[in-house]
Amino acid sequence: MLTDTALVHSAAWKQTFDTFLQSWAERHDQPFVPFDSGVDYHRYVDGRQRADGVRTFLASRGITLPEGSPDDDPDQDTVNGVGNRKNILVLQKIKEGAVRVYPGSVEYLKAAKAAGLRRAVVSASANCKDVLEAAGIADLLEARVDGLVARELGLPGKPKPDTFLHGAKLLGLPPESCAVFEDAQAGVAAGRAGGFGVVIGVDRVGQADALRENGADVVVTDLSELL
Known part of the structure; x- marks a missing residue:
């Protein structure tokens, strides 16, 4: 993502x-x-x-x-x-340095931060912290809910909405006031199940229809399209 x-x-x-x-x-x-x-x-x-x-x-x-x-x-x-x-x-x-960022995602995160919007990352990966630090974007996010946090708190993973709901809780916001951005079918399904205000699918592999079928309100190919 x-x-x-x-x-x-x-x-x-x-x-x-x-x-x-x-x-x-x-x-x-x-x-x-x-x-x-x-x-x-x-x-x-x-x-x-x-x-x-x-x-x-x-x-x-x-x-x-x-x-x-x-x-x-x-x-x-x-x-x-x-x-x-x-x-x-x-x-x-x-x-080995195999992590690179999507420029459009970084651009969008920076714009969201400048606008005063709250930002959390919700990832199934237990390596999320290492990936964010290796990519140099950890400072653009206020909260992190990853595989380690989910295991510690006993939160079921996507397509269940629990990790997204915990992310919203950490930001002090109700889910209906939050947007979910996801590139995985399980992720958009979790956003829809959690009652989030809008679920945006990001399709980089030709699965736009599947993202919509699983709950995406809007599908883009890059977050820069939303700026």
């Missing part, structure tokens, strides 16, 4: 799931069907908390794993273990 990390996440999910699925297929004498970085990513994992993404995608393949715990070893075949494998790959890319 603010930074171009979708390719990083998509590639990490594909590597993680393909390795798991190949092993699973061999152990259960089933054909190997790889993870689709387009369809599977946007339908099952984009915008969701890591464990929920693992759970949702594997369910689509008829696979159920034990939950495990957040500190599971990445070699364990649990929901959290598989998620931790993916997270290691993402952290490597962040350290």
Whole structure:
């Protein structure tokens, strides 16, 4: 949404799931069907908390794993273990400088700050703080609700609205007075479910119809279009 990390996440999910699925297929004498970085990513994992993404995608393949715990070893075949494998790959890319910002998003944030509008980031990622700092835009936001905060407070992730509602609470605003900006189907669904004043979808991958179907009032290709 603010930074171009979708390719990083998509590639990490594909590597993680393909390795798991190949092993699973061999152990259960089933054909190997790889993870689709387009369809599977946007339908099952984009915008969701890591464990929920693992759970949702594997369910689509008829696979159920034990939950495990957040500190599971990445070699364990649990929901959290598989998620931790993916997270290691993402952290490597962040350290390598694979994060870049969308200029239009930064331009919009700066304009919102200059206008005195309150600003919070709500992300399913547990690496949100690191990404914002690496991108140099942490100072443009007043509050952060990420995967770590959600886990600490027991907040269900998108498409449930709870993380967005907590973000509005941190800003001291009712949801009907807030706008949600999202590029994930699960995210716009969460904004709609939370009763937010307006839900704006940002389509950078050709999923405008899906964003509208999930609750976006307006769909743009870049936040600069709203200035």
